[in-house]
Amino acid sequence: MKLLAPSILAGDWWNIGEQIEATIRGGADLLHYDVMDGHFVPNITAGYEILSQIRKRVSLPIDAHLMIENPDKYIPKFVEAGANWISVHIENNPHIHRTIQLIKELGAKAGVVVNPGTSLSLIEEILHYVDYVLLMSVNPGFSGQKFIERSLERLRTLKEMRDAINPECLIEIDGGIKESNIKEVVLAGADVVVVGSGIFSAKDIEAQTRKLKNLMLEAVSV
Numbered sequence: 001m002k003l004l005a006p007s008i009l010a011g012d013w014w015n016i017g018e019q020i021e022a023t024i025r026g027g028a029d030l031l032h033y034d035v036m037d038g039h040f041v042p043n044i045t046a047g048y049e050i051l052s053q054i055r056k057r058v059s060l061p062i063d064a065h066l067m068i069e070n071p072d073k074y075i076p077k078f079v080e081a082g083a084n085w086i087s088v089h090i091e092n093n094p095h096i097h098r099t100i101q102l103i104k105e106l107g108a109k110a111g112v113v114v115n116p117g118t119s120l121s122l123i124e125e126i127l128h129y130v131d132y133v134l135l136m137s138v139n140p141g142f143s144g145q146k147f148i149e150r151s152l153e154r155l156r157t158l159k160e161m162r163d164a165i166n167p168e169c170l171i172e173i174d175g176g177i178k179e180s181n182i183k184e185v186v187l188a189g190a191d192v193v194v195v196g197s198g199i200f201s202a203k204d205i206e207a208q209t210r211k212l213k214n215l216m217l218e219a220v221s222v
C-alpha cells in the first residue's frame, strides 16, 4: 500500500477548502494535519477545533501529527474532533506505551514519531504495538525545509526492523519530500509519504498531487 498525505499546514489558509479539494481530486489518500504547541517545537499551528471543521467537509482520513507536550491530555479531543490517525513523538514521552494504548482504545490508528536525531533503537519496543511509525526527515516545526539525506538510510533500517517485529505496521515519512526524491523514499521503504510545500507551492495543486501519486506508484511497479 502506498499512500500520499498532503500536509495542509503548507497550504494557503485563505483558500484551504478549495486546496484540500484539489488534493483529493488529484488522488490524496489522507490529510496530514500538523499540531504544534510552541513548546515541543518552536512554532504554533491549529488545534482540534479547526480539525473538526475540516472533518465536517471531508471524508478522507485525517492524520494528526501531534508535536505537543502532554499529548495524553489532548488525544481524546482530537479523536472527538475526527482524527482517524494520531501520532505522538517518542522524544518527550516516557510513557509512550500508555499513550499508544489510549489512542487505540479511543478507536484511532496509533503512530509513534521519531526525530532525525533520535536513534531508531528507542522505538524498538513500542514498534510491537503501533499501527505506524512516522520518521521525520526534517526537524519538526516548519514546512519547506530541506530533506535530510541520511533519512534514506534510516528508512531502510526501519523497514528491516518493521519487517522483523511488526510487518503490519506502516512506515510514514515527513519533511522535504518533492518530485525529485519521492520515488527514492518509496523505494527505501516508505508506505505513506507526507508532502507539504511540494504540493501547495505548485500553481496547479490537483495536477501536482496526481503527479506525485503517480511517481509513488511508478516506484513500486518496477
Ligand code: DX5
Pocket (backbone or CB within 6 Å): 007, 009, 010, 032, 034, 065, 138, 139, 140, 141, 142, 143, 144, 145, 174, 175, 176, 177, 194, 195, 196, 197, 198
Ligand atoms: C514539519 C511537519 C511537516 C511539514 C511538511 O514539522 O511535520 O508535516 O509540514 O512540509 P514539507 O513537505 O514542506 O517539508
Ligand code: ZN
Pocket (backbone or CB within 6 Å): 007, 032, 033, 034, 065, 174, 194
Ligand atoms: Zn507532520
